[in-house]
Amino acid sequence: MQVAVFSAKSYDREFLGAAAKAARHDLTFFEPRLAIETVRLAEGFAAVCAFVNDYLNAEVLERFAEGGTKLLAMRCAGFNNLDLEAAARLGLKVTRVPAYSPHAVAEHAVGLILALNRKIHKAYNRVREGNFALEALLGFDLNGRTVGVVGTGKIGQVVARILQGFGCRVLLYDVYENPACRSLGEYRSLEALLTEADIISLHVPLTPQTHHLINAAAIARMKSGVMLINTSRGALIDTRAVIHALKEQKIGYLGLDVYEEEADLFFEDLSGKVIRDDVFSRLLTFPNVIITGHQAFFTRDALSQIAHVTMESVTAFEQGQPLTYEVTVERVRK
Ligand code: NAD
Numbered sequence: 001m002q003v004a005v006f007s008a009k010s011y012d013r014e015f016l017g018a019a020a021k022a023a024r025h026d027l028t029f030f031e032p033r034l035a036i037e038t039v040r041l042a043e044g045f046a047a048v049c050a051f052v053n054d055y056l057n058a059e060v061l062e063r064f065a066e067g068g069t070k071l072l073a074m075r076c077a078g079f080n081n082l083d084l085e086a087a088a089r090l091g092l093k094v095t096r097v098p099a100y101s102p103h104a105v106a107e108h109a110v111g112l113i114l115a116l117n118r119k120i121h122k123a124y125n126r127v128r129e130g131n132f133a134l135e136a137l138l139g140f141d142l143n144g145r146t147v148g149v150v151g152t153g154k155i156g157q158v159v160a161r162i163l164q165g166f167g168c169r170v171l172l173y174d175v176y177e178n179p180a181c182r183s184l185g186e187y188r189s190l191e192a193l194l195t196e197a198d199i200i201s202l203h204v205p206l207t208p209q210t211h212h213l214i215n216a217a218a219i220a221r222m223k224s225g226v227m228l229i230n231t232s233r234g235a236l237i238d239t240r241a242v243i244h245a246l247k248e249q250k251i252g253y254l255g256l257d258v259y260e261e262e263a264d265l266f267f268e269d270l271s272g273k274v275i276r277d278d279v280f281s282r283l284l285t286f287p288n289v290i291i292t293g294h295q296a297f298f299t300r301d302a303l304s305q306i307a308h309v310t311m312e313s314v315t316a317f318e319q320g321q322p323l324t325y326e327v328t329v330e331r332v333r334k
Contacts (some may be wrong), residue, residue: 112255147265
């Protein structure tokens with residue numbers, strides 16, 4: 001099947017290319033992000049493969065329908081960037097990769113915790129400059145600390161298990177209790193978790209209910225000096241409220257892999273450009289903030305799984321078989 005792949009990077013060509021070859025699909029890679037300005041490139045392709053920061057509003061989806069596109073295969077888990085109601089109205093099938101490697105994201109979240117705590121990023125630079133002083137590198141033992149895991153689905157569960165292994169006391173919050181998590185920690189209300197945790201890690205999807213879940217009121221409940229980790233979606237956090245709390249030293253550490261306005265920044269080399277986003281630039285000035293550019297998923301294992309599952313969905317669609325990983329309005333509401 002002919003598939004147009006948007007936001008294509010070298011690693012997409014490598015991993016999707018290999019999976020497509022095995023599944024006998026014909027991929028055309030487009031570097032631009034999918035948006036109304038670029039949607040014309042999809043014309044005539046029966047399937048389109050998109051990623052987290054492609055912009056899939058009703059207007060873009062209507063242009064798909066006009067151009068003959070019948071399948072939108074998202075090569076990611078989240079689909080908050082997609083107008084699902086419009087896709088349903090237009091008869092456009094949508095698939096995603098609900099689970100690739102929860103370990104990739106969970107391990108990155110724990111990596112941010114360790115780096116922030118033990119200041120590994122600073123130590124790396126110091127030692128390279130012949131500075132072996134330890135001042136300002138002081139950390140704390142994770143063992144015995146209370147960690148709050150917000151969202152105990154596939155990724156949150158792995159985070160809870162890893163941190164239990166570190167000897168942390170794990171508090172859990174979710175709208176649904178995950179039976180597999182009960183031995184890993186204690187379920188609490190969100191309010192109680194925010195109040196008791198030394199470290200809070202977010203693993204819920206971005207929905208209208210979770211938008212700005214961490215706002216000024218939530219921060220006010222937290223312990224002074226709390227560590228906040230977000231590897232889920234940027235808009236779970238009200239970034240301006242978090243900046244205020246960093247200035248007040250209420251938040252002691254912040255680790256982000258995602259950012260509310262990341263679509264204009266992440267996945268591109270902007271090292272020679274001026275960053276015009278003042279909120280993001282302010283975040284970069286804090287010594288106790290580490291930001292990575294949406295790389296938590298970025299392991300070989302995850303990429304090959306993503307490519308494999310995406311091509312599996314294309315094959316199932318081509319053969320008129322049921323789409324195991326279809327995203328529908330009904331499934332989301334369940
Ligand atoms: P999942 O669906 O397995 O788990 C999400 C959990 O959140 C579920 O248990 C669900 O019940 C819970 N939840 C949903 N709405 C809630 C609410 N309003 N309040 C409390 N809990 C709620 O998803 P997952 O695979 O663990 O992924 C979690 C998120 O991680 C994804 O939605 C995605 O945004 C993000 N993610 C980021 C990367 C990255 O590279 N940074 C990669 C993959 C996924």
